Amino acid sequence: xxxxxxxxxxxxxxxxxxxxxxxxxxxxxxxxxxxxxxxxxxxxxxxxxxxxxxxxxxxxxxxxxxxxxxxxxxxxxxxxxxxxxxxxxxxxxxxxxxxxxxxxxxxxxxxxxxxxxxxxxxxxxxxxxxxxxxxxxxxxxxxxxxxxxxxxxxxxxxxxxxxxxxxxxxxxxxxxxxxxxxxxxxxxxxxxxxxxxxxxxxxxxxxxxxxxxxxxxxxxxxxxxxxxxxxxxxxxxxxxxxxxxxxxxxxxxxxxxxxxxxxxxxxxxxxxxxxxxxxxxxxxxxxxxxxxxxxxxxxxxxxxxxxxxxxxxxxxxxxxxxxxxxxxxxxxxxxxxxxxxxx
Ligand SMILES: Cc1cc2nc3c(=O)[nH]c(=O)nc-3n(C[C@H](O)[C@H](O)[C@H](O)COP(=O)(O)OP(=O)(O)OC[C@H]3O[C@@H](n4cnc5c(N)ncnc54)[C@H](O)[C@@H]3O)c2cc1C
Ligand code: SF4
Numbered sequence: 125x126x127x128x129x130x131x132x133x134x135x136x137x138x139x140x141x142x143x144x145x146x147x148x149x150x151x152x153x154x155x156x157x158x159x160x161x162x163x164x165x166x167x168x169x170x171x172x173x174x175x176x177x178x179x180x181x182x183x184x185x186x187x188x189x190x191x192x193x194x195x196x197x198x199x200x201x202x203x204x205x206x207x208x209x210x211x212x213x214x215x216x217x218x219x220x221x222x223x224x225x226x227x228x229x230x231x232x233x234x235x236x237x238x239x240x241x242x243x244x245x246x247x248x249x250x251x252x253x254x255x256x257x258x259x260x261x262x263x264x265x266x267x268x269x270x271x272x273x274x275x276x277x278x279x280x281x282x283x284x285x286x287x288x289x290x291x292x293x294x295x296x297x298x299x300x301x302x303x304x305x306x307x308x309x310x311x312x313x314x315x316x317x318x319x320x321x322x323x324x325x326x327x328x329x330x331x332x333x334x335x336x337x338x339x340x341x342x343x344x345x346x347x348x349x350x351x352x353x354x355x356x357x358x359x360x361x362x363x364x365x366x367x368x369x370x371x372x373x374x375x376x377x378x379x380x381x382x383x384x385x386x387x388x389x390x391x392x393x394x395x396x397x398x399x400x401x402x403x404x405x406x407x408x409x410x411x412x413x414x415x416x417x418x419x420x421x422x423x424x425x426x427x428x429x430x431x432x433x434x435x436x437x438x439x440x441x442x443x444x445x446x447x448x449x450x451x452x453x454x455x456x457x458x459x460x461x462x463x464x465x466x467x
Contacts, residue, residue, distance in 0.1 A: 125166045125252060131174040138302045138333050141176050146304050146329030148174045154331055155179070156199060156238035159230045164243055167252040169264060178331075183235075186210050192339030198237030198299075198332040202288075203228065205236060215337045217346040217365065221291035224350045227357040237332040240289055240299070240312070244282035244320045244389060245359065246271070247428055263321055271426075280320030283386060283427045287350055289316075290365035290385035293393065294346065297337045303330035316390035323389060343370040343378075345454025347446030350386075351438050360386030361430050362439055364446045368401070370454040375405045382443075387424035387435055394421045406451045415444035 135141045145152050153172035155161055164170045183197035186208055194214045196205070205211050205222040212219045225231055225239060248270040249263050260266030262277045269275040292312045300309050304327075312335070317325050326332075347366045352358040363385035369378045380401045382394040397417045404410050419440035426432045 127162075127166055128168065128171065130165075130172060133174060133176045134180050135176065135178075136180050138178070138181065138331055141178060141181075142302050142304060142329045142331050144174075144176050145331070148176075149328065152176055156235040157201065157230075157233040158238075159226070159234045160238060160242040164250075167250065169249055169251075169253075170243070188214060194337040194339075196236060196335045196337070198235065198240075198334055200236050202231040202234045202236065202239060206231065214339075215295055217291045217295060217348050217367070218288065218337065220348050221288045221350075221363075221365070224287045224348075224360075224363075230357075236288060236335055239286050240292075240315060240332060240335075241324055241326070242284075242286055244280075244284045244323050245428075246280075246282035246320070249282055278319075278321070281389065281425050282320035282323075283388065283425055284316065284320075284323055284390050285359045285386050286391070287360060287363055287385065290363045290383040290391045291346075291348055292335060292337070293383045293391055294348075294365035294367040294381045295337050295340075296367070296381060297335055299332050300334040300336060301326065301330050302333040303327055307333065309336070313391065313393065318388075318390050320389040340367075341369045341378075343372075343374070343454045343456075344368070345370070345450040345452065347448070347450035347453075349442045349446050351442060359428070361428070362387050362424065362435050362442075363391075364439065364443055366443075366446050366450045368406075368447075368450050368454060370406070370451070374455045375407070377401045377404050377406050382418060384418075384422050384424075384439065387422060387427070389425075392422060394418050397421050406447070408448075411447045411451065412444055414447055415440050418443045 133144050152174040155175045155177045183199035186196045188194055202222040202225050206219050253260050262269050263280045297312050298309050299312055349364045351361045365383045368380035371378050380398045382398050383391050385391040419436045424432050424435040
């Protein structure tokens, strides 16, 4: 499919890019690696008149700040993240999540900021519309929702597929955002609106500049799993990310963050199961109970051919393993090849 004509800008700084985006308004989009935006422009589900490329801006290497926070430039390629010694040592769940995205060619181009800001997906949306359907759906400004005909025009149940977002939320990470009003920081989970129509809470001219991962507490452990139809080059059916800390006894859960991605319009925190886990002794029986509770708490959208009950069953099975791995890592018995500790 041939791309339509558009204007291309190539600023030298994020501040210039932000000013350009603000001036051009809703008709402009920022381009990082282009692995999400360009396919979407090809099928014309988005049709910006101006593309503001960040290609002239070189990302800095990830660094550990004096308080232990790891600062990662939003323009960092996913391949850089998965191969970075610092990321693998300080936040191995993020290295693992980056490794799970698509295939190597896409990870060589795709950036962390682009991964977080990727569009939601729906089988009925990611199509050239004159190919399969006559009328565009609500998300394309039309009058219909194909999979959910009873939805009103303000409701779109397209699914947010980022593999890194659940990991970052489970790690308690923040994003730094550059915009016309200066720079601000907020938790990653506040980046999402929960609406499939406009999934990201970014204002006019706002661009992600960095991701900040806090240092882990003592006896921290993580678990991560991406279920998908095949092992690679495939979007998730469900992504599970857990970060937990244990008390000094090495058994009682002090606190946890459980996140499920690729099942709703944004990554979902399982706050009820997190609360049930806090203060509990994480033995095998309790972990099985918590995995079942997680599968019950989440309300997945059926998507890409997977039914709600199939996704729930999958979460119940894999969450048990994810929780066991997180607990083992927090106890110091996690395996080195899986990344060991978040130190
Ligand atoms: C075949 C295929 C398979 C894929 N599989 C996966 C997968 O398994 N998991 C997964 O998570 N993704 C997958 N993707 C989606 C995509 O490739 C990745 O999410 C990638 O990380 C996007 O990064 P990018 O830099 O290429 O983003 P771009 O395409 O450049 O941008 C994506 C969106 O984010 C916006 N954006 C980019 N950078 C910023 C920024 N710094 N601040 C604000 N907005 C920004 C753009 O305007 C655009 O709307 C796949 C894509 C393809 C084509
Ligand atoms: S769920 Fe959203 S993207 Fe999919 S057809 Fe309905 S309105 Fe369109």
